[in-house]
Amino acid sequence: MIKLIDVHKYYGDTHVLKGINLDVEKGDFISITGSSGSGKSTLLNLIGGMDRPDRGSILVAGEDISSYKDEQLTLYRRERIGFIFQFFNLLPNITVFENVQMPLLLNSLEEEDRVSEYIKRVGLAGKEASYPYQLSGGEQQRVAVARALIHDPEIILADEPIGSLDSRTGIIIMDLIKQLAEETHKAVILVTHEHYLSNYAKREIKIKDGVLLQ
């Protein structure tokens, strides 16, 4: 489903990604581990269509997204990608319900029942009208998980999803991501520097100095 062919990325003089080749299939759960500055997040941003490679191709369902224009990348993210971040990145001034609903709204859909269902699935029923600042860290990340899945994307990109949670809550969140991804047959690419999270993945890929060590 996703195929990275000899992907290179430079930031100024720094060669961040050095000829990355990677295949991700539907339903895959891949963990990419590596130390800080190894190029994990850059790789995720390229797959997520936030950035373009300087060299190489990224094929998603046969289409090379590295040649996409900005509008096409926006549409790609909107329809096919679900992001989960370390610091949740919820919109602070709208409710839980509206945060979860946001990807649908950006796709000009409302589907309020679906939103309620996902909120229930992540265990936040009754918190629909709450604002992010009224929730705990774990609850905020549950909202983020629901938001990442609500619009039925093909790929979930999770960047250190439990990095700011305590270990107990982290495990709960990881279980939730895995369970929901399996139920909905999503491809999950998890970026982390915690090696133990690789246990959740079907495949573990290490990255060091911009090179994948499979």
Next chain:
Amino acid sequence: MISLKLIRLFILKNIRNEKFLTVLSIVGVALGIGLFIGVKVASDRALASFESDIRGLSQNTDYEVLDISGIDFNEHIYRDILDIEGNSYPILRVNGYLSAIQESISINGIDTVKAARLVQPAGRKAYDIEDFYKNLSSILITKGLSDKYSIKKGDIIECLVYDKKYSLKIAGILDSKTLPADAVIMDIGNFQEYFNRTGYLSRIDLTADEKTSREIRRILPPNLSIERKEELLKNRESVVTSFRYNLQFISLIAILVGIFLLYNTVFISVVKRRTEIGVLRGLGAGQKTVVTLFLVQGLIVGFVGSMLGIAVGQIAAYFSVLAVERTISTMYSTISISEYLITKGDALSALALGLLVSLIASAIPSYEASKIRPNESLKEGTFESKYKSCRKPFVFAGLSLILSGVVVSCLDYRYAPFDFPFLAYMGILFIILGFTLISPFYLSVILRIARKPAGRIFKATGRITFGDMKGNIYRFSVALMSVAISSALIIALLTLIFSFRHSLASWINRNIAADVYIKPASCTSNFCFYPLSDEVISLVKSFPEVAGVDKFRTLHLELFGRKVVAGFGDIAVQREFTRAGRNGERNRGLEYGKQVSISNYLSTKYGLKKGDVIALQTPEGKEKFTINDTFSSYSTTSGFIYMDRKWLREYWGLDDATQLAVYLKEGVDTGRFIQGLKQALSGKYALEIMNNNNLRKKVITIFNKTFSITYAIELISILVSLIGVLNTLLALVIERKREISIIRYLGGSWDQIKQMLVLSAGIVGIAGIVLGTVMGFLISVIFIQVINKISFGWEIHFKIPFLYLSIVVLVLFLTTLSAGLLPAKVARKIDPMRFISFE
């Protein structure tokens, strides 16, 4: 004391980082200060011109002998005064009009031998003394006048004086700093002969003590008085007081909007740098240090804004001087203001005001900053949530202020305890402050009502926008108030102008009833005080087409210690010849008994009403007149008394006229009559002859020119409100970089982000305009019913200019909407990866 290094690191760096936002605040402050100082300079220069006029050529004299009615008097009295006080200087003066350059000059006939020190030449060859005395038409002009109009020695200028055209030869250029800038000097003997004023003087300036002045007073005939120059000056100043305060007050409102802008900028700095402030506090910085840092930021913006404001003020001063000069010349008497440069004193005042304004604006955010605890987190909405609990008290205080504003304005309407509408001004400020306090509640209600429909229409952008606005209600209230105050000002001024124009039009219909109006071309004011030649009057009367001539005479009279204009008309002629279809039905019954009509201004100012008796000083002594009626006069701002001219003959011993209203026989072609009259007068007299329609048009033109300054203020208001919205939205973009990045990650397009910002601008625009409309109408009622009544006494019927207002409101709305576009451009420069992966 905080170190300069800390200021550099914490404040200057921030200013550099937020250049655009800072520039916007600077421009906002500069516009407010510039407008204020420009208007101040214009009013000050008008007063200086009055002072220079009253002080005259002999700056050290402290008394003045003059006719109580403001006309020239017999020079015989001079010899008697000279016997008592040798330091007395006879003056004969008149305003001349240089039609080629459309400027007025003041021609002064003085005893040049006695006042030789006044006529010092500018350079050795600047003065031809023989020519000056021998040639009747010789004049000396100041160097300022020579430079201003590029007139040099030997030039001959054409000048309209009284009702004729004269040639004046420049005999020399004077180098005097004490002479008024527009002064022209003639030898008094030449003046009397050349202008046919032999035997007359306009005034006698004296250097005398109290005892001597009493002695002189005893020998003066009843038509003359001796006055202290200070008193005359005070009297004259009062004429421009209202005009000055009104303009100054409006520019003060512009400063108020500037305060909102600066407040917003400093507040944004505080909100944005909450964590940094927390760290700083953790490192040991005290609350005072934090307060000082942000006050310094405000002061830096205020300082730069004020300096720029001085430059803006210089431009504003130039145009304000023109407007003030035109208005005073039309409404009162001709003045010439040649000085419009901002002085050091003005610049210092502007700077002081700017710094004060910036201190006020940055005080609250600085205080908020000092309250940040060392362990402050990046929790959103810290300040907003704190204010949320204040919302109810704010609403209560706001409503109380609005009510107080209305009450004090009503008190001013009812009792007018001050010379100028001080309470009404306070009332307007209370109302603005009141609306400011209720604005967060008002905006939250609007958001609550519109949230659902907007969510349905604008989907994601609607939800995020409303969420953002709800979460930043106080911030958006500041932007909303910028728009509201500007709209209120525009609506109030437009309503005032429209109502005035409408009332003036109906006044014109009632009062301009004759077919032809004649006055000396040298007279540029609404009222002329120099009489027309008898020959002109006889000639006009001799035309067979003429049915009747209403000889109108104006004098200056004193009422309750203040100079007012008195007009004497021929009521019988008006009554007999006012043609059907023209409403000339005024002054009913004025011809019977000793009666006068007074303008509403006098009625308001002195509580006079129909049936009251007033005593007027005449050359025959004090005479009592009963008030027959009160009327609206748009011609002067100093009060107007109207009476039948038979009293002019009886008590003032005059039968001349300063203006003529000519009634033609039925069927006469007015155009041809005027042509014939001009032919008969040509080469001999310089008169302004107008038919009924042209005079009506001229009155409206004068009105439009008088109000031109208010249009400029409106334009600046729109500009400032645009800056207000721009400032807030830009601040939001700067502060919301992370949220914008999240939206981009979620697949939100730049167009959707632009839509969010334009939607925010639109909501602020609509809500601000609606609030501004309510506030504007309230203010316009106070403008019309209280401020106008106390300041000018003009009768203005409230009339709402729906069409104009709709257009202006639409322009304002589109302007605020466009304010969302620039921040959208700034937003586009945000790199989402920087703000997301940064963590």
